[in-house]
Amino acid sequence: MHWGMMMTQPDRFDLEAALETARAAPPHMSAALAARIGDDALHYLPRERLWRRILAAVGGPAGLGGLVTATVAGFWLGVAPPAQTVDPLLFFGTADAVAEEDMTDLTGSGWTVFEFASEEG
Amino acid sequence: MKDTNDHTQARDADAALLARYAAGEVAAARILSARLAPRAYAHAYRVLGDAAEAEDVTQDAMVRLWKQAPHWDAGRAQAATWLYRVVANLCVDRLRRNRPDTLDEMDAPADPAPGIEMRLQDNARHDALQAALLRLPERQRQAVILRHIEGLANHEIAEILDAGIEAVESLTARGKKALAADLAAQRDALGYDDDTT
Known part of the structure; x- marks a missing residue:
């Protein structure tokens, strides 16, 4: 039977009506599935x-x-x-690298680094 | 031209949502889920005829979408088309895996098993169509569902089924013809005359 002929027969109405019913009433996904999809979306959400x-x-x-x-x-x-x-290490390692008067200013106590070192020795 | 514009707009909207999701925006995931997941589920259910399997396929397909989001190319296919393709392939995998259980049912369109006949008598026209769809060969079934129920254009179906436009036209025509013949053969059992007169 030619398809064009078939389209003019009552069978066509049956099929078209069934297709229309299917279009109008799509199967609905469950709330549980929607929740699982939401969980997956959060799980795979790209992090910075x-x-x-x-x-x-x-x-x-x-x-x-x-x-x-x-x-x-x-x-x-x-x-x-x-x-x-001036190398900052000189202030701590080598006393004679700095003038006495300069160190007096730094200590602020009137003692020189040299005198301090002599008393310890 | 309008269809092309709509298609382009939908593609851009999907791409923008995927970009927002890739940037860490949870709201984009909600919108994408609401737009795409119900369509994916509906297609999987119609192709597989089993709610639990359709749910698994839908969840799997959506996970693939989330994973793909950071690498999404805005110029590629619409996300819905991409998702349909993933769903279609996952359905084929499941149908092939379950083939021993479904072969008898698919090979006997004119003389359904007693269980199926009972179901056709008990259920509505929608279920009769679903049963007839499940008796179609897999490619014809997918093409008919996408064209005549989901309402997709032939070029979109061609992309989903990885086929040419002419092949899609042939699949939908042959599928619809087989569907009509199948339903016509069962008209008395379905009580269509009662509905239409």
Whole structure:
């Protein structure tokens, strides 16, 4: 039988009516399934990555840039300090590297570092 | 042209929601679930004819959507079409896995088993259609459901079933013809005459 002929017969009405009924009344998913889908959605919800959280904590890309610049500058000053700069370690390790009057000012007590060291010895 | 615009708008809306979900927005998940999950479930149920299996397929398909969200390409297919495709494939997997149990039922459209006949007599026209759908070959069944019940366009069905437009037209035509013949053969059992006269 040709399909076009069949479409004109009463059978067609039956099928179209059944399809229309199916369209009008789709099967409904259960509340339990909806809840499971919701749980899955939360479970797989993408979290912010650790490095993004750290980046936000230091002030974003600009903050990170400043942090890197300060770190590099500090490292470089440690490796190659300017020629006119006094090594801070000299204040603690070598007494004769600093003039007596300078240390008097620093201690504020009238004693010199040299005298202090002699009394201990 | 209107269909194309609607399709583009729906695709963009889905892509925007997926992007919001990927950014961690819970509300986007709720909207996507409400838009897509019922359609996925309806299709799975009609293809499989089993509520529990349809629920498993729907949940599995939605999980795949959540996992895909961070990698979603806004220019690709509409999320609904993508989800239909996932559901269709999961249904095929289940049908093939359950084939030994369903072969007899699918191979005997003109002479249904007594249990099925009883069910057709007891249930409404909707159930009769569902039973007839389950007797169609799997590809025809999916094509008929997508075209004549879900109301999708042929190009969308082609994408879902990974087939050409002509193949889809052929599948839907043959499926609908077989469906009509099947239902006509059971008209007396279904009591259609009573409904239409």
